[in-house]
Structures are given as C-alpha cells and as structure tokens.
Amino acid sequence: MQMNFNRPHRRFNPLNGQWVLVSPHRAQRPWQGQVEKTAAANLPAYDPTCYLCPGNRRNQGADNPKYTGPYVFDNDFPALLPPEPGEEPTDHALFRAEPETGVCRVVCFSPRHDLTLPEMALEDVEAVIRTWSAQTAELGARPEIGYVQVFENKGAVMGCSNPHPHSQIWATGQVPNEPAVEAVQQAAYHQRTGGCLLCDVTAEERARGERVVAQNEHFTAFVPFWAVWPFEVLVTSNAHVTSLPQLSAEQVRGLADVFRQVTIRYDNLFEVSFPYSMGFHQEPFDGQAYPGWHFHAHFYPPLLRSATVRKFMVGFEMLGMPQRDLTAETAAQRLREVSGVHYKQR
Amino acid sequence: MQMNFNRPHRRFNPLNGQWVLVSPHRAQRPWQGQVEKTAAANLPAYDPTCYLCPGNRRNQGADNPKYTGPYVFDNDFPALLPPEPGEEPTDHALFRAEPETGVCRVVCFSPRHDLTLPEMALEDVEAVIRTWSAQTAELGARPEIGYVQVFENKGAVMGCSNPHPHSQIWATGQVPNEPAVEAVQQAAYHQRTGGCLLCDVTAEERARGERVVAQNEHFTAFVPFWAVWPFEVLVTSNAHVTSLPQLSAEQVRGLADVFRQVTIRYDNLFEVSFPYSMGFHQEPFDGQAYPGWHFHAHFYPPLLRSATVRKFMVGFEMLGMPQRDLTAETAAQRLREVSGVHYKQR
Ligand SMILES: O=P(O)(O)O[C@H]1O[C@H](CO)[C@@H](O)[C@H](O)[C@H]1O
Ligand SMILES: O=P(O)(O)O[C@H]1O[C@H](CO)[C@@H](O)[C@H](O)[C@H]1O
Numbered sequence: 001m002q003m004n005f006n007r008p009h010r011r012f013n014p015l016n017g018q019w020v021l022v023s024p025h026r027a028q029r030p031w032q033g034q035v036e037k038t039a040a041a042n043l044p045a046y047d048p049t050c051y052l053c054p055g056n057r058r059n060q061g062a063d064n065p066k067y068t069g070p071y072v073f074d075n076d077f078p079a080l081l082p083p084e085p086g087e088e089p090t091d092h093a094l095f096r097a098e099p100e101t102g103v104c105r106v107v108c109f110s111p112r113h114d115l116t117l118p119e120m121a122l123e124d125v126e127a128v129i130r131t132w133s134a135q136t137a138e139l140g141a142r143p144e145i146g147y148v149q150v151f152e153n154k155g156a157v158m159g160c161s162n163p164h165p166h167s168q169i170w171a172t173g174q175v176p177n178e179p180a181v182e183a184v185q186q187a188a189y190h191q192r193t194g195g196c197l198l199c200d201v202t203a204e205e206r207a208r209g210e211r212v213v214a215q216n217e218h219f220t221a222f223v224p225f226w227a228v229w230p231f232e233v234l235v236t237s238n239a240h241v242t243s244l245p246q247l248s249a250e251q252v253r254g255l256a257d258v259f260r261q262v263t264i265r266y267d268n269l270f271e272v273s274f275p276y277s278m279g280f281h282q283e284p285f286d287g288q289a290y291p292g293w294h295f296h297a298h299f300y301p302p303l304l305r306s307a308t309v310r311k312f313m314v315g316f317e318m319l320g321m322p323q324r325d326l327t328a329e330t331a332a333q334r335l336r337e338v339s340g341v342h343y344k345q346r
Numbered sequence: 347m348q349m350n351f352n353r354p355h356r357r358f359n360p361l362n363g364q365w366v367l368v369s370p371h372r373a374q375r376p377w378q379g380q381v382e383k384t385a386a387a388n389l390p391a392y393d394p395t396c397y398l399c400p401g402n403r404r405n406q407g408a409d410n411p412k413y414t415g416p417y418v419f420d421n422d423f424p425a426l427l428p429p430e431p432g433e434e435p436t437d438h439a440l441f442r443a444e445p446e447t448g449v450c451r452v453v454c455f456s457p458r459h460d461l462t463l464p465e466m467a468l469e470d471v472e473a474v475i476r477t478w479s480a481q482t483a484e485l486g487a488r489p490e491i492g493y494v495q496v497f498e499n500k501g502a503v504m505g506c507s508n509p510h511p512h513s514q515i516w517a518t519g520q521v522p523n524e525p526a527v528e529a530v531q532q533a534a535y536h537q538r539t540g541g542c543l544l545c546d547v548t549a550e551e552r553a554r555g556e557r558v559v560a561q562n563e564h565f566t567a568f569v570p571f572w573a574v575w576p577f578e579v580l581v582t583s584n585a586h587v588t589s590l591p592q593l594s595a596e597q598v599r600g601l602a603d604v605f606r607q608v609t610i611r612y613d614n615l616f617e618v619s620f621p622y623s624m625g626f627h628q629e630p631f632d633g634q635a636y637p638g639w640h641f642h643a644h645f646y647p648p649l650l651r652s653a654t655v656r657k658f659m660v661g662f663e664m665l666g667m668p669q670r671d672l673t674a675e676t677a678a679q680r681l682r683e684v685s686g687v688h689y690k691q692r
Binding site: 312 | 364383660
C-alpha cells in the first residue's frame with residue numbers, strides 16, 4: 001500500500017527542516033468565525049491624504065518629491081538604527097542579548113496610489129525589481145550590514161497600514177532566523193549531494209508540472225510540496241543565482257513576468273486584491289561562505305476560501321506545527337485554472 | 347560600555363533556539379492599519395443557537411447532553427483521523443511525506459456561554475485542569491499516540507469560531523515541530539549543565555522578579571526575557587514535573603490560581619476579553635527519553651496597544667525573524683500594575 005494524500009499526513013520542508021500537517025478532508029468544514037474586510041475596490045490614482053503619494057507630506061514632516069518611478073526613502077519609524085560604538089552583548093547564559101544594527105527603508109512601487117504589482121505594466125515591475133536590486137547592492141556593501149531583507153506586506157489583513165502599493169527593506173547586521181536556518185539546510189544538502197537543493201527542486205517541479213503556477217525561461221513559480229499557507233508560492237530562478245544584484249537584464253524581465261503571472265492569478269482567484277507577505281531570500285553579505293544558497297522568493301498569502309475567510313495560524317499551529325486544509329497540488333491546480341488576465345483589465 | 351536595552355537589540359530564546367528583534371524606541375509609531383473588532387461585552391448565560399451550549403444540537407447533528415461541568419466531545423471536523431493500516435511514507439528525498447494519525451477533541455469549560463477562564467471561580471478552573479489532565483492521561487496511553495497538545499484559541503482574532511469558552515486537544519502520532527525543538531534544546535542544556543533549563547530559568551525569574559506577572563508556591567508566570575508577542579507569558583511549575591497527569595491536587599490548585607491571575611490581568615489591561623492562543627507543552631508519550639523536559643504553558647496574545655490594535659507577525663517576521671516594540675520588562679510591569687480583580691467583577 002502507498003501514501004494516501006487524501007488522508008491526514010505530514011510533509012517535510014527541506015528548506016527549513018520543519019513539518020506541516022495536511023488535512024485534505026477538512027476543507028469543507030463550515031466557518032462561523034471572523035470574516036475579513038475586503039480591500040477598497042476603487043482607489044484614486046492620487047490621494048491628497050496619503051503620506052506615500054508624490055508631493056505629499058509624510059507623518060514625520062518630510063515632503064515626498066514629485067517622483068515618477070519607484071521611490072525609496074528611510075522609514076520614518078525604523079525598527080533598526082545605525083550602530084552605536086561600544087555596546088556589548090550580555091554574558092548571562094539564560095538571558096542572552098546582543099545589540100542589533102540596521103537600516104529600514106520604504107520602496108513605493110510608483111506614483112500611482114491605485115496600482116498594485118499585478119496591475120502594473122511589465123516594464124514598471126522591472127523598474128521595481130531593479131530598485132530592489134540596487135538597494136540590495138548598496139546596503140549589502142556596507143560593512144555593518146550582514147543581510148538584506150526585501151519584502152512586501154500587501155493588504156490590511158497582513159498588517160499593511162497604507163494602501164499605496166509599497167514594499168520595505170530591513171537590512172540587519174546579523175542574519176535573521178529564517179535565512180539562517182535555510183542556509184544550514186542548503187549547505188547540508190550541498191555537502192551531502194554535491195548539488196543545490198533548489199536547483200534540484202526546481203528541475204523536478206518543472207518536469208512534474210503538477211504544482212507549477214507560472215514559469216518562463218528564467219523563473220519558476222510553484223506551490224511547494226510542503227506549503228504551509230493555503231496558496232503559498234515559491235519562486236525560484238531556473239539558473240543557480242544567489243541574489244538580486246546577480247540577475248541579468250533578461251532574468252530581471254523573467255522575474256517581473258513570473259511575478260505578474262502569480263499575482264494576477266492571486267487576484268483572480270477570489271476577484272479581490274489578494275493579500276500576502278512576500279519577500280526574497282538572498283545570500284547573506286556577512287562574508288561567510290553559503291554553499292548551495294539559491295535565490296528565491298516566498299509568497300505567504302492568508303486567504304483560504306474566499307475574499308473574507310482566511311486561514312488562522314493559531315493554537316495547534318503556534319504550539320505544535322502548521323496545519324493546512326487543502327493539498328499543495330489542489331492549490332496549484334486552482335491557481336492554474338483561473339484566467340491569466342487581471343479581472344479588472346478584462 | 348554595556349548593553350542598552352532602550353536601543354534595538356536581539357534576544358535569544360534558549361527553549362527554541364531562535365532570536366527575537368526588540369525595537370523599544372518604536373512603540374510610539376502611529377497606527378493607521380487594520381483595527382480589530384472587540385468581543386461582545388455581554389453574552390447570555392445560555393444561547394439557544396450555540397452548538398456548544400448544553401442540550402443544543404451540534405453542526406453535524408449530534409446533541410450535547412445537559413452537561414453541568416467541563417464537557418468533552420470528539421471534534422466534528424477533526425484535522426486528524428485514526429490510523430489506516432498499511433499506509434506508507436513516500437521515499438523521495440525532496441518530497442517526503444508520512445501518514446499522520448490522531449484524535450481531535452473539544453473541551454467546553456462549563457455550561458455557561460458567558461464565562462471565560464478569568465471569570466470562573468477557582469474550583470471551576472481546577473475542574474477544567476483536571477479534565478485536561480485526565481484527557482492527557484487517556485490519550486497519551488494509547489499506543490498510536492506520541493504527543494498530546496492541549497490548547498485554547500480565545501477570541502475571533504485568534505481564529506476562534508465560537509464564543510462559548512472552550513479549548514481543544516489534538517493528539518498526534520508523532521511529536522510536532524515546536525515540542526520537538528524544545529525537546530532538543532532542553533536535552534542539550536541538561537547534557538551541558540546536568541540541570542534543567544526551565545528549573546534554572548524559573549528560579550532566576552523568581553529571584554529577579556522584574557518579569558514576573560503572577561506566582562504562588564507551585565507555579566510562576568512571567569514574560570520571558572525572549573518574549574515574541576507583546577504580552578506573551580510563560581507559566582512554569584516551580585518543581586520539576588513533566589506533564590499534567592503528574593500534578594498533585596495542590597499543584598492543580600496552584601496552576602488554576604496562576605491561570606486566573608494571568609488572565610484577569612490580561613482582561614484588565616485594555617478592559618476587554620483578551621484574545622490569545624494558550625497551550626501546554628508536556629513530555630511526549632512516544633516512549634523516547636526526554637531528559638530535562640519541564641512542564642509549561644505558553645500564552646501568545648496578539649494585542650499590542652489597545653483592545654483593537656494588534657501586533658502583526660508578517661513580512662519581516664515571517665521572512666526574517668520576530669520583532670517586538672516593547673521590552674519584556676515593560677510588558678511585565680504593565681501587567682503587574684493593573685488590578686488583580688476582574689473589571690467586570692469590581
Ligand atoms: O478548530 P477550529 O476552532 O475550528 O479552528 C481554529 O483552530 C485550529 C487549531 O489551532 C486552526 O487550525 C484553525 O485555523 C483555527 O481557525
Ligand atoms: O512597517 P509597518 O508597515 O508599519 O508594519 C508592518 O510591517 C512590519 C514588518 O513586517 C511589522 O513589524 C508590523 O507588525 C506590521 O504592521
């Protein structure tokens with residue numbers, strides 16, 4: 001007898017070494033809990049009260065220029081600050097703390113208050129990626145920076161406090177937990193097999209096709225076998241590259257295309273601006289060796305069954321392990337089945 | 347020069363081996379994002395439409411008895427199912443999956459639709475703990491069960507779909523991620539020092555007092571040095587015990603008292619029924635040795651500044667590491683400063 005993927009099972013994530021519980025039979029349980037507000041359907045192209053729109057005043061008094069493309073500025077409420085000389089870690093075995101250093105920036109995608117990534121033209125998405133790449137190169141070159149995290153929180157349900165489409169960059173002195181554990185797993189795979197974990201996974205997913213959502217010559221987007229969030233997607237480069245600044249102009253275009261394909265399908269799934277947290281995992285800049293490190297992006301979207309019913313990662317998930325109610329294969333199929341043209345542009 | 351805890355720093359959690367970023371200077375940033383609904387202030391003692399109230403019909407057709415104390419039943423939509431003979435794990439190195447087996451139960455605290463733990467009498471909370479304990483013993487004794495997770499999701503914001511106060515038990519064949527990693531960390535500490543990590547932490551917290559929220563002869567509740575959630579609390583037994591069934595009658599009473607103290611202070615903080623996920627980490631029942639395993643409960647509450655403004659664990663938190671905006675010491679002080687009498691009962 002074989003594995004029955006229609007019964008409860010767990011799947012292993014080789015990128016972070018964690019298990020996820022899959023309960024496919026549970027997808028149809030009724031939901032009487034919290035429903036989310038959906039995003040406003042029609043935003044203006046310019047909002048005079050928005051602190052991210054061009055020409056407007058920000059919360060802390062600075063004025064935005066009349067920018068015309070992607071626009072970068074230092075976060076007015078940064079979680080990280082420049083180093084202060086002389087600070088030292090605690091030395092208690094049970095209460096270990098260390099100073100942390102860094103830079104927090106905001107990257108507006110464009111002057112348009114109303115255009116999210118899936119609604120932007122390919123060239124404009126390319127311009128955003130080039131901006132992320134230039135920022136990564138600039139911050140990564142600083143001696144006090146060890147890691148550059150580029151991410152987007154999209155939608156109020158994902159803690160985003162301003163609907164003007166934007167992303168953030170938090171660059172830290174030390175490598176945070178998630179990339180640190182991926183580094184260990186990728187290095188172990190490299191050590192064990194001589195190959196690259198995500199090169200092998202990408203080739204296998206492209207060959208099988210059942211979990212692929214979008215692809216082109218340079219990038220592949222798929223619901224990973226071990227996905228936690230209902231419609232989680234992993235985007236990997238087909239070739240072995242390690243960070244944004246390494247991408248050729250062709251690869252930047254390929255990434256922009258795959259990003260558009262994924263986010264258009266997301267929006268079409270429930271005909272709503274689909275919330276998520278998205279971010280890149282790039283090779284750290286701390287001068288250590290990262291054998292087997294493969295550039296990739298994670299999309300973590302919370303919606304489960306509709307524009308208003310999300311998956312809650314609570315209780316068993318926080319104390320035990322993540323749990324999901326539909327298989328990765330079903331999620332990928334549903335994303336493939338929706339139109340590749342954005343519902344607002346049909 | 348020393349560590350300056352008013353500047354950005356990171357703290358290490360020796361129980362799970364992860365770091366948390368602390369940005370104390372950021373607590374005052376304005377919030378323009380999502381606001382949560384608050385729980386209904388006055389629920390009826392009995393709700394004829396509630397599928398958990400005594401005598402009512404449940405979603406799937408079963409009828410609840412006219413129960414008078416804690417009431418346990420099998421979850422009508424279980425994420426886990428009994429074993430099916432003959433199922434086998436996959437054997438692909440990149441796509442590892444295994445069948446998972448288990449039992450999901452619901453534990454109503456009492457017939458009262460309107461009484462949460464902090465509003466219940468001490469003896470009634472004791473009865474709930476005795477029920478959790480008996481369930482743990484019964485399920486843990488089954489040969490197919492390796493671990494018993496008792497937890498409560500409280501409040502709609504924590505994915506709870508029925509306001510009738512209740513908790514859940516998910517018992518699994520295999521040990522889930524979180525207790526598995528705590529087992530490794532506790533065993534490593536025991537190996538290194540010969541002692542018990544949480545015995546040592548508890549003694550140190552009791553001696554220092556600055557992070558303690560509630561305590562008695564048998565249990566201690568404190569905001570751990572490495573807390574992630576704004577008002578996270580760890581509850582540990584003062585003596586070295588490993589699971590609920592081991593607790594003496596005196597210890598059960600001590601735990602009930604500390605639970606009431608913590609949850610009353612939670613409710614008083616913003617004068618609202620304070621949402622959280624709470625759960626016990628007990629020694630696994632899979633027959634392996636767990637040196638240094640110490641019984642404890644985690645409270646993970648999302649609220650940050652008010653009854654309606656929560657902390658979002660998104661973006662940097664999902665892709666990098668958890669981040670918090672106030673220190674553990676400040677959180678503990680605020681919980682100590684509010685009244686120990688429930689605001690509804692004053
Ligand atoms: O079991 P419930 O209350 O229907 O569901 C809730 O708790 C479960 C266990 O933590 C989670 O998997 C669900 O996402 C959550 O909504
Ligand atoms: O920086 P923002 O958009 O104000 O805040 C949002 O993103 C941050 C980084 O993921 C999180 O720490 C906050 O909890 C979230 O609300």
